[in-house]
Amino acid sequence: MAIILRLDRVMADRKISLKELSEKVGIANVNLSKMKTGKISAIRFSTLNAICRALDCQPGEILEYRRDD
Numbered sequence: 001m002a003i004i005l006r007l008d009r010v011m012a013d014r015k016i017s018l019k020e021l022s023e024k025v026g027i028a029n030v031n032l033s034k035m036k037t038g039k040i041s042a043i044r045f046s047t048l049n050a051i052c053r054a055l056d057c058q059p060g061e062i063l064e065y066r067r068d069d
Helices: 007-014 018-025 029-036 045-055
Strands: 002-005 063-066
Touching (some): 007 029, 018 029, 018 045
């Protein structure tokens, strides 16, 4: 099972930079960068909530489930 973060795609769709999102959400650029590149293994619901609020999106737009084959 793999959960994939699609933060990069949603940010591109919304035309928002990492710096802008960082300021809106209150999370350091380096941490958002790790999320954007998929280099994290967990995300807090409070963080997901803040990102969804800032990007005006649903969690399903950011998270994707893929089965392991």
